[in-house]
Amino acid sequence: MQKQSTGYLFVLPALMVLGMLIAYPVAYTGLLSVTDNAGNYVGLDNFRRVLSARATPTAFWNTLWWVFGSIVFQVILGVLTAILLNQNFRGRAVVRSVTLVPWVVPGIVAATTWAWMLHTEFGIINYMLTGPGLIDEPVGWLTNGSTVLPVMIAINIWKMFPFVAIMVLAGLQSISNDLYEAARIDGASFWEEVRYVMLPQVRTVIVAVTLLLVIWALNHITIIYAITRGGPANRTLITPIQIFRTAFESVQFGQAAALSVMFFAVAIVVVFIYIRTLASNPEETR
Amino acid sequence: MNKLQTLKRPGLPGWLILTASVLLVLVCLFPFWWMVLSSVKTLRELYTVPPIWWPAAPTWENYRTVLFESNIPRYFLNSIIISVGSTALALVLAIFASYGFARFNFKGKPLLQSFVLVGQLLPTAAIIVPLFVTLRVLNLVNTYWGLILVYMIITLPLSVWMLTSYFKNIPVELEEAAIIDGASRLECLFRITLPLSLPGLASVMVYAFVTTWNEFIFALCFATDSSVKTLPIGLAEFSTEFNTDWGAVMAASVVMTLPIAILFLSMQRLFVGGLTAGATKG
Amino acid sequence: MKTLTMKLAMAATASFLAMSAGAWAGEVVWWTPNFNEARARELVEKFQAANPDVTVKLEITTTDGLPQRILTSLQSGAAPDVIDVQHGWVNGYAQNNLVLPVDDVLTDREDYIPAALEYNTWDGKLWGIPYRIETHAVIINKGDYTAAGLDPDNPPTTWTAFKDAAKKLTTNGKSGFAITGGGEVGNTIFRSLPFMWMLGGGIISDDGKQVLVNSPESIEAVTFYTDFLKEGISPTSTLENDGTANRRLFIAETVSMYQSGQFDIQSIRKENPNIDIGVIPVPHPDDGKTAAILGGWSFVIPSDAKNPDDAKKLLGFLAKSENQAVLTDTFPARISAMEAERFNDPILQVFKEMLPFGRPVPAHPNWVQISQAYFDGIQRILLGDEDVKTAMDGAADEIEGLL
Numbered sequence: 028m029q030k031q032s033t034g035y036l037f038v039l040p041a042l043m044v045l046g047m048l049i050a051y052p053v054a055y056t057g058l059l060s061v062t063d064n065a066g067n068y069v070g071l072d073n074f075r076r077v078l079s080a081r082a083t084p085t086a087f088w089n090t091l092w093w094v095f096g097s098i099v100f101q102v103i104l105g106v107l108t109a110i111l112l113n114q115n116f117r118g119r120a121v122v123r124s125v126t127l128v129p130w131v132v133p134g135i136v137a138a139t140t141w142a143w144m145l146h147t148e149f150g151i152i153n154y155m156l157t158g159p160g161l162i163d164e165p166v167g168w169l170t171n172g173s174t175v176l177p178v179m180i181a182i183n184i185w186k187m188f189p190f191v192a193i194m195v196l197a198g199l200q201s202i203s204n205d206l207y208e209a210a211r212i213d214g215a216s217f218w219e220e221v222r223y224v225m226l227p228q229v230r231t232v233i234v235a236v237t238l239l240l241v242i243w244a245l246n247h248i249t250i251i252y253a254i255t256r257g258g259p260a261n262r263t264l265i266t267p268i269q270i271f272r273t274a275f276e277s278v279q280f281g282q283a284a285a286l287s288v289m290f291f292a293v294a295i296v297v298v299f300i301y302i303r304t305l306a307s308n309p310e311e312t313r
Numbered sequence: 314m315n316k317l318q319t320l321k322r323p324g325l326p327g328w329l330i331l332t333a334s335v336l337l338v339l340v341c342l343f344p345f346w347w348m349v350l351s352s353v354k355t356l357r358e359l360y361t362v363p364p365i366w367w368p369a370a371p372t373w374e375n376y377r378t379v380l381f382e383s384n385i386p387r388y389f390l391n392s393i394i395i396s397v398g399s400t401a402l403a404l405v406l407a408i409f410a411s412y413g414f415a416r417f418n419f420k421g422k423p424l425l426q427s428f429v430l431v432g433q434l435l436p437t438a439a440i441i442v443p444l445f446v447t448l449r450v451l452n453l454v455n456t457y458w459g460l461i462l463v464y465m466i467i468t469l470p471l472s473v474w475m476l477t478s479y480f481k482n483i484p485v486e487l488e489e490a491a492i493i494d495g496a497s498r499l500e501c502l503f504r505i506t507l508p509l510s511l512p513g514l515a516s517v518m519v520y521a522f523v524t525t526w527n528e529f530i531f532a533l534c535f536a537t538d539s540s541v542k543t544l545p546i547g548l549a550e551f552s553t554e555f556n557t558d559w560g561a562v563m564a565a566s567v568v569m570t571l572p573i574a575i576l577f578l579s580m581q582r583l584f585v586g587g588l589t590a591g592a593t594k595g
Numbered sequence: 596m597k598t599l600t601m602k603l604a605m606a607a608t609a610s611f612l613a614m615s616a617g618a619w620a621g622e623v624v625w626w627t628p629n630f631n632e633a634r635a636r637e638l639v640e641k642f643q644a645a646n647p648d649v650t651v652k653l654e655i656t657t658t659d660g661l662p663q664r665i666l667t668s669l670q671s672g673a674a675p676d677v678i679d680v681q682h683g684w685v686n687g688y689a690q691n692n693l694v695l696p697v698d699d700v701l702t703d704r705e706d707y708i709p710a711a712l713e714y715n716t717w718d719g720k721l722w723g724i725p726y727r728i729e730t731h732a733v734i735i736n737k738g739d740y741t742a743a744g745l746d747p748d749n750p751p752t753t754w755t756a757f758k759d760a761a762k763k764l765t766t767n768g769k770s771g772f773a774i775t776g777g778g779e780v781g782n783t784i785f786r787s788l789p790f791m792w793m794l795g796g797g798i799i800s801d802d803g804k805q806v807l808v809n810s811p812e813s814i815e816a817v818t819f820y821t822d823f824l825k826e827g828i829s830p831t832s833t834l835e836n837d838g839t840a841n842r843r844l845f846i847a848e849t850v851s852m853y854q855s856g857q858f859d860i861q862s863i864r865k866e867n868p869n870i871d872i873g874v875i876p877v878p879h880p881d882d883g884k885t886a887a888i889l890g891g892w893s894f895v896i897p898s899d900a901k902n903p904d905d906a907k908k909l910l911g912f913l914a915k916s917e918n919q920a921v922l923t924d925t926f927p928a929r930i931s932a933m934e935a936e937r938f939n940d941p942i943l944q945v946f947k948e949m950l951p952f953g954r955p956v957p958a959h960p961n962w963v964q965i966s967q968a969y970f971d972g973i974q975r976i977l978l979g980d981e982d983v984k985t986a987m988d989g990a991a992d993e994i995e996g997l998l
Contacts, residue, residue, distance in 0.1 A: 031417050031418055031419045032419065033413075033417060033498060034413045034414075034416070034417025034418070034419040034422075035413070035419060036413070037409045037410060037412050037413025037414075037417070038409070038410045038413035038414060038425060040406050040409060040410070041406040041407060041409065041410035041429070041469060041473060042410070042425065042428065042429070044406060044462075044465055044469065045428070045429060045431075045432055045465065045466070045469060045470075047447075048432065048444070048447065048462065048463065048465060048466050049431055049432045049435075049440075049466065051443050051444075051446065051447050052432075052435060052439070052440040052443040052444055052447070053431070053435065054443075055442070055443035055446075056435065056439045056440070056443070064690070064691045065691075065692070079996065080993075081968075081971075081989075081992075081993050082971075108337060111325070111330065111333050111334065111337070114324050114325055114330055115324065116327075116330050116334070118334070120578060121578070122334050122337065122338060123577075124574050124575075124577050124578040125337075125338050125341050125342055125574075126337060126341055127519075127573075127574060127577050128341050128342060128345050128570065128574055129341050129344070129345075130523060131523055131526075131527075131570050131573045131574055131577075132344070132345060132348070132566065132570050133527045133529075133544075133545055133548065133566060133569060133570070134527055134529070135529060135545065135548065135659075136348065136548065136562065136563075136566040137344065139562075140344045140347060140348050140351075140563075141344060142835070143347075144344065144347060146832060146835060146840075147830070147831050147832035147835065148362050148830060148831075148832045148844060148847075148849060149360055149361070149362060149364055149843070149847070150364070151347065151364045151366075154363045154364050165831065167831055167832065167834070167835070169777075169834070169835040170776075170777075170831070170832060170833070170834035170835050170978075172978050172980065185340065185341075185344075189341065190520065193516045193519065193520075194475060194513075194516050194520075196512070196516070197479065197512035197513045197515065197516040198478075198479065198482065198512075198513065200512040201479065201482055201483070201509065201510060201512055201513060202482075203484075217324060217325060228482060229482075231478035231481050231482060232475070232478045232479065232482070232513075234478065235474045235475055235477070235478040236475070238430075238474065239470075239471050239474060239475070242430060242433045242434060242470075245434070246433060246434070246436060246437065248437075249529070255777070255835075256778070256779065258777060258834075258970075258971075258974055259776065259777065259834045259974040259977065259978055260971050260974035260975045260978055260980060261971055262978075266436075267436045267437075267438070270436045270438045270439065271436070271437070271438040272967070273438075274438040274439070274666075275438060275662055275663045275666055276662065276780075276963050276967075277961070277963040277964045277967075278666065278687040278688075278691060278963070279961075279964070280442070280670065283438055283439060284439060287435060287436050287438070287439035290436060291434055291435055291436075294434045295427065295431070295434055298427055298430055298434065299423070299427050302423050302426055302427055303423055356865065356866050357866055357867065360843040360846065360847055361847050362844075362847045362849045441663070441667055442666075442667055442670045442671050443671075445667050445668070445670075445671040445673065446671045446672070446673075449671065449672075449673050454673060529660070530660065530663065533657075533659075533660045533663065533664050534663065534664050534667040534668070537626075537654050537664075537668075538654065539655070546657065549657040549658075549659040549660065550629055550655075550657050552657065552658050552659055553628070553629060553630035553658060554628065554630060554658050554858070554924075555838065555839060555842075555856070555858045555859065555862075556839070556858075556862055557839070
């Protein structure tokens with residue numbers, strides 16, 4: 028394409044606004060990570076301290092589980108839902124709107140409502156399961172070390188799969204009819220149409236959505252923080268919650284900044300690799 | 314889609330659509346329905362062992378509290394102004410940036426694309442204090458503009474990324490034809506690419522709106538005056554040190570959620586396909 | 596805050612600050628939590644009538660996210676002039692140089708409960724003015740007592756008797772005594788640390804030099820506390836329950852006893868008037884005295900307050916005995932203020948009796964992390980991951996690194 032420098036003009040305004048907002052926070056976090064509470068330079072002390080904390084490795088592994096568990100199901104469920112909502116059937120408009128509800132409900136309220144429904148004693152879920160005899164006695168969803176993280180992930184999936192569905196649906200809606208017609212001429216079945224027409228066409232959308240889901244999972248702590256605060260015994264502690272706690276509960280802004288810097292470094296590398304390998308290359312050949 | 318095309322097109326069997334839809338609606342609505350139920354329960358019925366399915370005497374008391382005795386109506390207005398403002402700003406900036414990323418190849422593009430995400434990769438806990446300082450420098454603490462601008466950090470990266478991917482899906486040949494006919498880049502964007510990606514644009518808009526509508530921690534720290542506080546802060550105001558008026562919180566949540574769901578319902582036309590039908594190369 | 600970064604920020608923004616300092620001389624911005632709003636407005640009117648040259652601007656805070664909001668404003672230098680904060684937070688602010696000393700405002704020290712002043716003291720100076728104090732007691736369902744054949748007017752006072760009573764109350768799906776194991780760290784610290792103190796143990800020593808969490812006394816106390824769940828006396832949901840959840844279980848009549856402050860009484864009466872509420876002191880070991888953590892609220896003046904002089908004037912007014920009696924939600928920090936009529940309600944008597952046993956938590960810069968390490972240990976015990984000794988040894992290792 029011609030006149031590639033015009034591209035800069037298009038992207039400049041957005042980058043300037045973001046730069047203005049982010050420049051100082053980035054510099055500030057960097058500086059804070061090597062100073063103590065009194066503002067003295069302490070080298071890598073903060074880093075050493077957070078790395079030696081017992082919670083840090085736990086949080087790291089929990090974060091991996093949390094991110095991967097959430098994203099795999101969010102994407103699969105979201106895409107399936109999008110395909111369903113792309114069908115023609117009566118009441119489709121209503122179902123589409125209803126699908127949006129989990130995502131629209133304020134995070135803190137959704138979290139509290141779930142905590143309430145999952146409570147061993149007050150919870151409607153245990154009541155529903157014990158009533159018809161599906162289980163013998165109430166399950167401590169949030170008090171059992173082996174169920175609590177999966178439950179958190181499930182709530183996160185519930186909260187965010189509608190987002191994937193809506194985004195992918197928008198992509199499906201933009202597919203030109205010619206492509207479908209071509210497939211039909213070849214006598215493609217529905218699932219072949221999904222595989223050879225729909226998925227390839229929304230591939231860029233799914234790639235972008237996945238990346239954003241990773242970032243979202245890494246940055247949004249409301250669900251876990253509101254329900255368990257990372258407990259019991261750090262079973263649901265993820266790194267962003269650890270950072271939040273270090274900064275605002277322990278008033279250790281230096282250590283929180285050190286943890287943020289490491290978190291940021293890992294995240295940016297992952298994102299950059301992702302962009303280089305998945306997002307850009309196929310497009311470059313266009 | 315018109316009827317002829319629908320007939321020709323293979324689809325999912327009816328029973329599968331029905332089952333899947335029912336399941337989907339149940340999963341999505343169950344907690345929300347529990348919220349609605351809780352909002353019409355009396356205090357005594359909220360927490361019982363075992364839980365109560367249906368309140369003996371549904372009460373509108375909680376809604377009365379929310380609508381007439383709290384700051385929620387005022388915060389509702391603030392939320393609308395801030396969400397509409399930041400969504401509009403994010404969309405305008407993102408449309409240009411995405412077009413740039415989708416249609417041009419320039420040096421350092423992957424780097425700049427990653428840069429867009431930087432603000433999202435820093436944990437909230439780390440950026441909140443310096444962001445406050447930035448807002449003070451700009452003299453924007455406790456103003457609508459302050460929050461509108463700050464929300465760019467949350468909404469802009471996503472909007473840019475999503476729109477870029479939608480724009481990429483529009484066949485570039487359409488624009489090339491237009492350019493040969495003498496159209497400028499901007500005309501291409503506004504006459505061809507944008508109308509064709511309307512569903513994408515609409516979903517990005519919904520995203521930006523919902524995210525800012527529900528955001529809590531920035532609003533808490535950057536809007537301390539009730540003239541700019543938003544709805545999530547209103548929810549927190551029903552809690553005191555050792556108590557929470559859950560009935561009112563649930564009622565307020567319903568008041569917060571329903572308008573968005575209805576808004577989305579009314580915008581269905583934007584999402585419906587067929588806009589692109591026939592518009593692409595023949 | 597005088598950090599390197601802040602200095603940079605200051606230099607960069609100095610000119611803007613001069614312009615953006617919205618408050619004019621004579622205006623005091625006071626952040627008070629929503630549950631104080633009505634009473635605070637009343638006092639502000641009185642204050643302004645007496646000091647026509649000062650205008651007080653009230654900004655109402657919410658309990659959710661309050662520490663974050665306060666720290667953000669303190670750290671970034673755009674602070675109000677007076678803030679209501681919990682006692683436990685003051686030391687952290689003082690150590691980070693975020694608040695101003697207020698020794699000159701508080702003149703009659705001997706009228707204050709000593710533990711309340713201790714909370715606000717660091718480095719020999721006073722950094723906050725306490726106005727509200729409270730401790731826990733045990734709230735009981737008298738009806739359940741009678742039904743179990745116990746005498747509610749002659750309640751258990753020792754650990755052994757208390758556990759026996761709790762066991763007897765655990766029938767028909769009811770739990771005799773609910774402990775906490777979830778929610779914010781503070782919930783479980785407030786309910787379990789006093790048991791350690793009663794035996795002479797603790798999490799760390801008061802001077803902050805020694806780890807006590809795995810001492811034999813502490814382990815005995817932690818065993819006593821966590822056994823309530825292990826023996827099935829506390830509800831199975833213990834690990835997800837904080838103080839509020841316990842109150843709800845009590846209101847739902849599935850729990851017969853739990854520890855809390857007087858702030859719960861009103862909610863119980865309102866939500867379930869059928870319960871005949873009793874209050875008993877927290878039980879003590881056979882040969883020891885009871886203990887409690889003193890909680891409550893203080894006023895602080897941020898270092899970056901624009902109008903510290905008038906802020907001190909306002910604090911002097913609020914610290915008056917009669918005004919403390921009005922503003923507090925529980926008890927006032929001043930002994931003379933306790934004579935006010937509203938504190939004579941018979942149901943408050945036991946809470947009042949517990950006050951002299953109230954102690955502050957140790958003032959250590961890393962206290963929050965220390966208590967978190969201890970709380971993680973408690974949760975490991977309650978989960979069944981580790982026994983008491985192993986869990987407390989693990990906590991001790993962690994705490995050692997924080998001292």
